[in-house]
Amino acid sequence: MEIDDLTPAEERLRRAFATGATVDFRGEGEPNGPERTVRAAVLRALLLNGPREAGEIAALKAVGARVTGVLDLRNAVVDSMVRLIHCRFDEAPRLVGAQLAYVSLRDCELPGLDASHARVDGGLRLTRCRIGGPVHLSRVRISGALYLDGAEVTAADPAQPVLQLNQAFIDNDLCARGLRTQGLIRLDGASVTGSIDLEDAELNNPGAQVLTAESLDVGANLLGRRLRAHGRIDLRGSRIPGRVDLLHASLSNPGGTALRASSCVIGELWLREGAPIEGRLNLRRAEVGRLQLEPEMLPDQVRLLDLTYTFLTPHEPAERRLPMLERDDGAFDPHAYEQLTAAYRRIGDDRAARAVQLAKQRRHRGTLPWYGRAWGHLQDAAVGYGFRPLRAAVWLLSLLAVGSITYAGHHPAPLKAGEAPDFNPVFYTLDLLLPVISFGQESAFAPRDGYQTLSYVLIVTGWILATTVVAGVTRTVSRQ
Incomplete structure (x- = not known):
């Protein structure tokens, strides 16, 4: 334009x-x-x-x-x-x-x-x-x-x-x-x-x-x-x-x-x-x-x-x-x-x-198979997967009290009379609970009947606690 x-x-x-x-x-x-x-x-x-x-x-x-x-x-x-x-x-x-x-x-x-x-x-x-x-x-x-x-x-x-x-x-x-x-x-x-x-x-x-x-x-x-x-x-x-x-x-x-x-x-x-x-x-x-x-x-x-x-x-x-x-x-x-x-x-x-x-x-x-979940629940209850270590101490002290009181009231018979040390219910229970430590009590005495069953329970429980504690500690150390 x-x-x-x-x-x-x-x-x-x-x-x-x-x-x-x-x-x-x-x-x-x-x-x-x-x-x-x-x-x-x-x-x-x-x-x-x-x-x-x-x-x-x-x-x-x-x-x-x-x-x-x-x-x-x-x-x-x-x-x-x-x-x-x-x-x-x-x-x-x-x-x-x-x-x-x-x-x-x-x-x-x-x-x-x-x-x-x-x-x-x-x-x-x-x-x-x-x-x-x-x-x-x-x-x-x-x-x-x-x-x-x-x-x-x-x-x-x-x-x-x-x-x-x-x-x-x-x-x-x-x-x-x-x-x-x-x-x-x-x-x-x-x-x-x-x-x-x-x-x-x-x-x-x-x-x-x-x-x-x-x-x-x-x-x-x-x-x-x-x-x-x-x-x-x-x-x-x-x-x-x-x-x-x-x-x-x-x-x-x-x-x-x-x-x-x-x-x-x-x-x-x-x-x-x-x-x-x-x-x-x-x-x-x-x-x-x-x-x-x-x-x-x-x-x-x-x-x-x-x-x-x-x-x-x-x-x-x-x-x-x-x-x-x-x-x-x-x-x-x-x-x-x-x-x-x-x-x-x-x-x-x-x-x-x-x-x-x-x-x-x-x-x-929750992602594991049933046996993995079962083991996980056990670790959780025992030591909180290693993040609750005091739980193991509580379990051990509780079992130690139960075993000590039980065996104090009923001393197990010695395996060899005259050669066994003096019976101590506390250290005898510790011998059952701690798989890697021996105070000479477990090998010297043999409980019977229900007391023998209790000793088996304490041994198995001690191994489970020890295993879960080791697993938790290992996890913590590797994480650090």
Whole structure:
């Protein structure tokens, strides 16, 4: 079109473009009236071949305009700033493959936006925009930050992602505080040099994926305090060296997975002070430096196979942490118990570490055949699998008392009269109970009838106690 074939509103923009001045259409006529209406083709012509003045920086700046037609800048090179505020677009702008200096569409209304493969040398600002269609930012390269604070994005087709940032590269932060979406957000393979801020955001896609960010690479943090997500969040394979902050967050996907962070590498994962997670929590094969996890937030199903973490906070008794391991709907995983044990030992809580190891042996017992379970029950009752050594002392003292009192009242006859030592009921009972120590009593006397039966019981019980004690001590030493 000819640049001189302009309406009065468009002529004002043309004159202001040369000096980078702002044209404010608010308060001039009706919102959709001719006083505030400009054609997208005019904006395109200004950006590509607009007038320039020496010593001035040309820029397209407008407030409160209505833009008709399609702003088509596909594969265009635009070196002027674009700042359109409180504007209304009748059709979705097309910026595919464009090279742009800086774009701000703050507080605008758009039916969608397609900037796939675009390059923005400054920032891209969509703060508080109301977008009624999909936003395509796949493979976009933004040297500054991407702002989506307070934006509302919905899509007419629920099968299509509402916000696509696949393989996007953002050389600063992705700021999306208070973002509201209705549909799927895709961040698969995206790279954000700074942080992703989703504090106070509300993401809705009930019964389906609400945020998928597989292999996401974040340079700092993923912030989601007070985040409300209705649908599945998938962070599988992501690398976030800072913290994933989900304090006061509400994650809900009943009947499915609410949060999947399997195979992730995360500096700190904060799941505290929020409502209980509705849906499954999957942390399999994740590597977490510090896991801040409150038991109250855990759902009924937790998958922890091969999860590794260095520190676990806040400090809780083992009895409050163990249900987390028992909620894993997979097979028995000894690694999960070892991780929890190591976390307690790292802070010097040996009592809790022993409680976890005892729970591990009891859980393992359920996977054994009947004879293994029987032997396990015996070890548990006798010495608590070696983690309750005082039990063996109690058993020995009890049997020693029974044997001593019994044989004190009925001395067994000597095998060789005149050669036997003086009978001592205490040391005679110890001779029966301790298989590796001899006080010369057992070999010198021979009880009869029921007293002989009692001696057999004491001998067998002594061997069982000795075996379980040795097994427990061996397990403890090998663990150290």
